[in-house]
Amino acid sequence: MKAFEVQAFGIDNLKLVDREMPRPGPTDVLVRLTAASLNYRDYMVVQGGYNPKLKLPMMPLSDSVGVVEEVGAGVTRFNKGDRVATCFMQSWIDGPVTREKAQSALGGAIDGVLREFAVFSEQGLVSAPPELTDEEAATLPCAALTAWHALFEHTPTVPGQTVLIQGTGGVSVFALQFAKAAGLRIILTSSSDEKLARGKELGADELINYKRTLQWDEEARKLTNGEGVDHVVEIGGSGTMPRSLRAVRMGGTVSVIGVLSGADPSVSPVPILMNSIRVQGIYVGSRAMFERMNRAVEFHSIKPVIDKLFLWTEIREALHYMQSQQHFGKICLSFR
Numbered sequence: 001m002k003a004f005e006v007q008a009f010g011i012d013n014l015k016l017v018d019r020e021m022p023r024p025g026p027t028d029v030l031v032r033l034t035a036a037s038l039n040y041r042d043y044m045v046v047q048g049g050y051n052p053k054l055k056l057p058m059m060p061l062s063d064s065v066g067v068v069e070e071v072g073a074g075v076t077r078f079n080k081g082d083r084v085a086t087c088f089m090q091s092w093i094d095g096p097v098t099r100e101k102a103q104s105a106l107g108g109a110i111d112g113v114l115r116e117f118a119v120f121s122e123q124g125l126v127s128a129p130p131e132l133t134d135e136e137a138a139t140l141p142c143a144a145l146t147a148w149h150a151l152f153e154h155t156p157t158v159p160g161q162t163v164l165i166q167g168t169g170g171v172s173v174f175a176l177q178f179a180k181a182a183g184l185r186i187i188l189t190s191s192s193d194e195k196l197a198r199g200k201e202l203g204a205d206e207l208i209n210y211k212r213t214l215q216w217d218e219e220a221r222k223l224t225n226g227e228g229v230d231h232v233v234e235i236g237g238s239g240t241m242p243r244s245l246r247a248v249r250m251g252g253t254v255s256v257i258g259v260l261s262g263a264d265p266s267v268s269p270v271p272i273l274m275n276s277i278r279v280q281g282i283y284v285g286s287r288a289m290f291e292r293m294n295r296a297v298e299f300h301s302i303k304p305v306i307d308k309l310f311l312w313t314e315i316r317e318a319l320h321y322m323q324s325q326q327h328f329g330k331i332c333l334s335f336r
Contacts, residue, residue, distance in 0.1 A: 001017065001018070001019055001020075001021050001115060001116040002016060002079065002116050003016075003017055003019045003059055003115035003116065004018070004059060004114040004115070004315055005056075005059055006045070006046055006059075006060055006070050007056055007057045008056070009047055009048030010046070010047065011043075011046055011047065011053075011316050011319045011320060011323070014060075014319075015057075016021075016313065017114065018316050020235070021117060022117060022118065022119040023119065024071065024072045024075075025071050025072050026072040026073050026074040026118075026120060027074045027075055027122055028071075028075070028120065028121055028122065028200045029068050029070065029072065029078055029119070029120055029122055030069045030071075030117060030118075030119050030142050030228055031066040031068055031069065031120060032069045032116065032118070033064050033065070033066040033113060033115065033116060033118060033335050034065055034066050034067060034134045034333055034334070034335050034336065035065045035066075035133075035137070035138040035139050035332060035333065035335060036061050036063055036064040036065075036113055036133035036276050036312060036333040036335070037063045037064075037135070037138045037143070037330050037331065037332045037333070038063075038318055038319065038322055038330070038331040038332070039062065039063065039142045039143055039170060040060050040169065040170075040182055040258065041062070041107075041108070042060055042062070042107060042112075042319070043143070043319055043322050043323060045108060046060055046319060048259075049064045050108065050220060051108065054108070056140050056298065058107075058111055058112070058115050059107070059111040059112045060107045060112045060114050061107045061112040061114040062088050062105065062106040062107040062108070062112055062113065062142055063086065063088070063111035063138055063139065063140070063141040063248055064085070064118075064138055064141075065083065065084065065085050065086075065128050065132030065134045065135075065137045065138040066083075066084060066118075067082070067083055067084075068080050068082045068083075068084060069117070069124075071253075076122070076225075077122040077123070077125070078122055078125065078127075082194045083127070083128040083130075083134070083137075084125040084126065084127060084128055085125065085126050085128045085137050085138065085141055086106060086113060086120065086141055087106075087125060087126060087141060087287045087290060088105060088111070088141045088142050088145065088261070088284040089101050089102060089104050089106075089284065089286070090104040090105075090106065090120065090121060090123070091104035091123075091124070091287060092104065092200040092285075092287065093123055093287045093288065094286050094287065094288040095286070097283060097286070102283065102316055105140075105284075114312070114315060116335065117215070121144055123287070124287075124292050126287060126291055127294075129294050129298050131301065132297075135306060135332040135333075135334060136303065136304045136306065136319055138229065138333075139170065139306065139329075139330040139332065140290070140293070140294070140297070140304070141284075141290070142170075142284055142299075143170030143171045143174055144170075144174040144293060144304065145284050145286050145289060145290050145293055145329065146171050146172035146174075146257055146282055146283075146284050146285065147171050147172075147233070148178055148285065148286040148289065148292075148296070149174035149201075149282050149289055150231075150257060150280075151163070151178055151179060151184075151231070151233075151255075152178070152182070153289055154253075154280060155186060155278060157179075157231070159183030159184065159191055160183065160184070160185065161184050161230040162185040162186075162187060162223075162229040162231070162247075163175070163179050163184050163185070163186055163187070163230065163231040163233060164182065164187040164188075164189065164231070164232045164233065164248075165179070165186060165187070165188050165189070165204075165233045166189050166233060166234060166235040166236055166244075166246055167189065167190055167235045168188070168190050168195040168196075168199055168328045168329070169235065169327070170329060170330045171233070171258070172188075172233065172235060173305050173328065175233045176188060176199060176202050176203060177203070177302050178296070179203075179204060179301040180202065180203035181296070181302060183207060184214060185205050185206075186203060186205050186206070187205065187206040187223060187229060188200075188206070188207055188208070189207075189208045189209075190208075190209065190210070191209060191211040192209075192211055193209060195328050196209060200326055202305070206223050208220070209314050215243075216243060216247070217243035217246040217247040220247040221246075221247060223326065224249070224306060226248055226251030227249045227316060228250070228252060229247055229248055229249060229252065230248075230251045230252050230253070231248070231252060231255065232244040232253070232254045232255065233255050234254050234256045234257060234258070235258035237258060238266070238267060240252075241256070241267045242267060242268070242271075245267075245272060245275075245277060246271065248275075248277055249276075250275045250276060251275070251278075252274045252275075253278045253279075253280065254280070255280050256279060256280065256281050256282065257282050283294055304329070306329060306332050307326075307327040307329045307330060307331055308321060308327065308331055308332075309332045309334055310331070310333050310334070312333040312335045314333075315321060316332065318331055318333060
């Protein structure tokens with residue numbers, strides 16, 4: 001089979017290689033991959049910024065959909081011909097995350113899905129939502145589940161509450177779609193008026209261009225009568241975290257998801273303490289969360305937003321496109 005390997009860090013160093021066809025064990029399934037999607041983590045892995053000590057060579061990417069080609073003798077969850085999506089962490093089935101579960105993340109701790117065929121434990125897969133295309137379903141394992149986890153798995157959200165969502169990448173657009181389905185009021189920030197307009201079409205209620213409104217935290221408080229928002233989906237990292245802590249209400253929640261603006265550790269704990277703010281780090285989610293999210297995706301007929309589709313052999317071009325930060329929503333790969 002064909003596969004891409006990171007043999008040396010750098011997008012243009014990705015190498016297409018021949019590998020032996022994998023064979024399933026008693027509780028494994030062999031999957032013919034049909035679609036994948038990109039996350040910012042994949043870009044960081046390939047560039048060497050995610051883990052400079054990553055053992056090479058390795059196959060990148062975590063998110064994919066495919067068709068079950070063969071099942072082991074002990075498999076009970078799937079049959080040949082079923083359409084499945086990969087779980088980001090193969091061993092995180094339910095309950096809280098642990099270090100051991102985190103060491104089963106595809107495309108990082110273990111080989112990923114940028115290949116024609118892969119063997120997975122039957123426990124590391126879910127059924128792909130039937131109403132979605134392969135490419136749409138391939139956007140769900142990381143970005144969608146991260147957004148779902150942030151909004152619904154810890155702090156109960158109540159219709160009418162306000163959530164501030166940063167940016168218009170994959171996690172942010174899913175957070176917007178889920179928040180709208182849940183009846184939340186949405187404040188969306190971006191540096192692009194064009195992207196804000198697209199966010200408005202998806203249901204954003206208030207728009208803030210943070211390049212023009214540098215004190216976007218103050219604007220968010222004005223939009224909430226001085227109280228602050230109930231929840232911030234924090235994508236930026238250390239560059240935006242201080243403003244997120246000022247934008248959120250007393251007793252509100254900040255879900256920390258990304259580090260796009262840096263990872264400086266010197267964020268003051270004072271506003272967290274004095275305002276009883278819940279700050280939660282969100283590292284994707286479990287298979288049980290994935291299955292709950294998929295039920296909501298089906299019930300609300302949520303369609304993932306795909307910005308651009310590449311052939312899987314055009315992975316270098318796809319990653320360069322991600323690097324340009326032009327995308328709105330998800331960048332996908334087709335194996336067809």
